Amino acid sequence: MAELVTVAVDANGADLGPAEVARGAALAAANGTRVLLFGPAAEMEEADGVEIVDAPVSIAKASEPAKAARSQPEASIVQAARSVAEGRAGALVSGGSTGAALAAGLFEIKRARGVHRPALTLTIPVPGRPVLLIDVGANTEARPEHLVQFAYMGAAFAQGVLGIDAPRVGLLSNGEEATRGSAVVIDAHERLTGATGLEFVGNVEGTTLVEGVADVVVTDGFTGNVAVKLMEGTTTALLNAIREAATSSSRGKAGGLLLRPALSELRDAFDVDEVGNAYLLGLRSLGIICHGRLTQRGFQRAIEVAERGVRERVVDRTYDALSAAGALRAVSEPAATVTPDQ
């Protein structure tokens, strides 16, 4: 029988509170994942397979998360990350803020061997199968060699965790031709063309991204962050406008009622429990940063995804792929100062 995987979970920062995270942990534990749960013990119910570590201090709302993560080693997210760094757990799940989790992950778990920069990735709800956008905010600037590594990091995750056999990797740009884009993007395109062990499909534009022409789409953290927020904003505005149309008159109301079952399927595609998580790739262990609005079902799922990431050896896969492609960061290269800015 395979050994059980342990996932470290920070219960602070979730909109529904630590109790909801604890309920999600209990569900995941019932399915066979061990959970090391950091948060206010008084607020969380015990469950089989869940080990609660009392860590009431939260930095999820800190205005300067990097500073907070350094100065408050007792904070729940820092303790959770440390448990991963020390091998007591195989992956990190955070129910709290992106900034705090990013900082704690970088400081405690640290970059994986050969990786220039960790990156945040998010699955975008595209009809059919989701698209992984990497980076969505860990690095506001990226050099071509960073983008190349993001491609391998995203592909290894898509393969290991999402179960996509030969993930098609695209590069986000303002045109499909190889000559389109910023100097960094054009350089990255050249390096990715014919890169070993990668199914590079070329540049992807905003319009085709949404059509799912690639499984993994690479970009810098500035563009990626603007992109996901724009998609979120556009979707919300449009759905609000439709809701308004369906309540503005009795005729509209009747139409809205009749349409409801058909539209509920659509709503599921944007369900935060399904698509609300960000994955922190490029550390020595996998990190998952949950959307603040998740319910217990979402936390359960996040913990189980983390478990799959450990079982499928996503970090080792990434190293192997980078190594085979000759895309590892040279040991002689000075380590970049990693300052999470989100």
Add this chain to the structure above:
Amino acid sequence: MAELVTVAVDANGADLGPAEVARGAALAAANGTRVLLFGPAAEMEEADGVEIVDAPVSIAKASEPAKAARSQPEASIVQAARSVAEGRAGALVSGGSTGAALAAGLFEIKRARGVHRPALTLTIPVPGRPVLLIDVGANTEARPEHLVQFAYMGAAFAQGVLGIDAPRVGLLSNGEEATRGSAVVIDAHERLTGATGLEFVGNVEGTTLVEGVADVVVTDGFTGNVAVKLMEGTTTALLNAIREAATSSSRGKAGGLLLRPALSELRDAFDVDEVGNAYLLGLRSLGIICHGRLTQRGFQRAIEVAERGVRERVVDRTYDALSAAGALRAVSEPAATVTPDQ
């Protein structure tokens, strides 16, 4: 009585053909705008107030528009731009490709005095009032001083043509704090804070952009281009999914029928005739690049918007604002090589 304004129009490149552009020109002329219409005379009907110049050569589909604009001076878009440069018309309207119009505009009409880089801007359909995004693709890279000029160019256009009194100007970034963004964005934010004659509201994220927190949103052409295509893609995908939901069952169909009148208002907000045009700002005269899918009503409107831009002296307003703010390009500064890449 005020003198009539003449607008130069390129009829090539529209999806519905030159005849449709000519019909739009006739409608605008009937409302009091003189039109100098370049295109295949054989395909266009004459009308009062419209002077047709036979120019059958089209470079709207050229794969390298900049090269085509240089090597084919007889092309309709080049002739139309030249008529503006020579003062025979006050503004340029193109029914064709963005690349060809951008190239012809830059080569013939040339940059306005004191302007670093022309920029393309697009109005984004936001409930309430539209948001002007600048730049959406004329420059894939932008320096801080370019972004500052884009702010004044966009504000002058919003004021003069869209009739927004004191346009609120925002800077697209990956966070609202002044310290968030790429080095260029952070620098631009500093320069824009307290800039003379500008209502700077700070950084704008994708989510708040769609809520209309600013009337003009400044970004580089790479990010702006990715952004508008993402919004277009997301909107299309979502509306398609809803249409599918409303036709997947008889119950859904009935609901869709009842909802139709309420939704038609929403559709209007995305009507390409209303929001499909890009404005080329920063040249010695205003340029409008129409969406290929416009109908005659859309072309009429574009010509009338160009007329308003001339009447409201948008180019002079921009110069005055840049001058008052000390943000003009110094004459001693070497002129940047302008190479339109779209």
